Amino acid sequence: MGRHEETSTDAEQPEIGEHEAPDHEAEAGTTIAGVVRSPRFWLAPLALVLVVMSLMAALYMGAVADPEGNLHDFPIALVNEDSGGDVSNADGSTTHQNIGDQVAKGVVSTAAESGIVVTPTDRTTALNELNSGKVYGVVVIGANFTNRAVALGQSAVLQAKPDPMAIDVFINRGSGAFASAVTTTFAERMSTQVNEQIGEQLVQTVRGQLAKADVAFSGAAQLAISNPVDVKVVEPNPLPEGSGNGLSAFYITLLLILAGFTGAMMVSIVVDAMLGQTPIEYGPFYQLRARLAISRWGTLAAKWTIMVLVAVIQSALFIGVCAAVGTSLPNAFSLWMFSVLAISAVGISASSMMAVFGNPGLVLNLAFFVILGLPSSGGTVPLEASPRLFAWIADIEPMHLVYLGVRAILYFDADFDAGLGRSVIQCAIGLLVGLLLGVLGTKFYDRKRWHRYPGGMTLPPWLAKLADS
Missing domain, CATH: 3.40.1710.10 (abc type-2 transporter like domain)
Known part of the structure; x- marks a missing residue:
């Protein structure tokens, strides 16, 4: 088919230690035993997980530990x-x-x-x-x-x-x-x-x-x-049945953020695998396609296009599921339009972060969209009952802004003055920032010839030495 593919299973691979290290390991001056014996092999992932999870615990528990003591404004x-x-x-x-x-x-x-x-x-x-x-x-x-x-x-x-x-x-x-x-x-x-x-x-x-x-x-x-x-x-205007006692807006917000954030990660994995940037694995089966000489900007544009399609279709599916389980949806079409905007803004921004920062972009996305987003959303505990830190974070956090929009649509008759107007404007600004980050970052890398295919940009000697240490 004019395309080189390598497919193998674990059964075809030699046991560790049966033969000499592969060429790429020899070129790097390392062996499997050498890598495993390195403290960095164990400490780097351990430290990353502990730091991220500890930060999550501190923020989540700090937000809800003492609402009455944290009351302000x-x-x-x-x-x-x-x-x-x-x-x-x-x-x-x-x-x-x-x-x-x-x-x-x-x-x-x-x-x-x-x-x-x-x-x-x-x-x-x-x-x-x-x-x-x-x-x-x-x-x-x-x-x-x-x-x-x-x-x-x-x-x-x-x-x-x-x-x-x-x-x-x-x-x-x-x-x-x-x-x-x-x-x-x-x-x-x-x-x-x-x-x-x-x-x-x-x-x-x-x-x-x-x-x-x-x-x-x-x-x-x-x-x-x-x-x-x-x-x-x-209560002069009780909420209708199917409103979850005022919590349905928060859970729909969570769905929209996760659709954009995790959707961007899944799209990135699949697209990179199809383009030969990363391997595809199904159980014991492993496939690494021939790496195509596509630019960083071209790769990101493809991911953006898919994310917009995801936003349009997934928003409709969310509304269908909510209606099927009895959720009150007084302004379903408005909710669909807003959901498309929210998922697109989060998904495009998350894709840009990964395209510009590489693997660290995954952690940055997790921290920005989820770790900082949940305790500052205001969907469960109001910001006025959380430490003031979360009110400051909420000014720029997508989850809080999306929550204001969903809440206005579901409970306040899609009133722009009830937070929907602010939410739409800031989601549009976030979408624009994500677009600019992606376009400027990837085109800069392409102009510098820092490509993702053989002969492209590799680690500088000092950084390669650090990575191998």
Whole structure:
């Protein structure tokens, strides 16, 4: 067929030590025994694995070990709709007060101590931010909050049943299941704080008034007044079935990153084998095709083309699989288009890294796309509940950016303002960077005649000596 191929099996190979070392070993001035006896043969792979896995352990466990202790800049909006009212003092006089303002100030200051940023705003803005993932919760102090406090105090004497003092805390599980859990815990602590603050104030006021009127202050009335505020956690827009309690976006993100990252590695292995750059092995069968004189740029362009095809087809398959298992896909076509962009950006960039840096590119890809990506994705633990380091990493990490886009498509009706716009723009920038790296790097190597076929660039003497040592 005009092509030289070498195919053999282990059965055809001589046993170690049966014959003299092959020519290529003799030329290198080494033998199998010499290589195996070298400390570098054992230490190099051992050190590489230990360093990479230890880094992975440090990042992953550091991100989730103490979410509450790492809380910082956790955003919650506060809406105070109380207009105030006339409140009776212990001496019988009345003053115009706004208990809602008192509660709001206490909530803001106390939350800041634990790393939660509570920002006062209006209802419309707060709910819009909740429904676009910009805040993790909304605290609403109801209208007539002060008047209901007055009515509750009067109920110790009068027979009328007062309306409860209400504070609603809205959550959206689309922002993340763990983020909603943090907001719920915040609501529970706020309930204790507010009831202690307002309850003590009401008990003292009512006790003073009843003492002047020579009326007994029953224990049941004191108990009711000491816990006057009803704090409820409400989910105004529950996620549909098949959303994995807000985790489906993270797992789809993981699929897209792995499709680009591992897909690029598999494509590289197959293409290099077909071009004779690396051997093909099936069990005991070994084949090394004739090495074709193709440029580095030509090889990379072929890998890019295949990765784009992978992105188009694999994105459709992912959506088909998700639909088959019952995953909620409210914007399937938008998700497909975004998935094609994400897989293409990751796959092309990963291919460029391997083309420019060679074998070290595999480790660099692993570190960039997976090791640093998972703990900084924000898909399981929000970045505001992880050490600040991960928030800085997330600004450039593909996994976090892809997660924002997938989350916006699945949970926020593909709203560009919910993170989809930022995700699309930065994925496009990452794709452009990957293209430039690959084109400039491989064309530079080709121009220098550092080819991947016989007679091409080999290791310089000092580096060859180091590799053989």
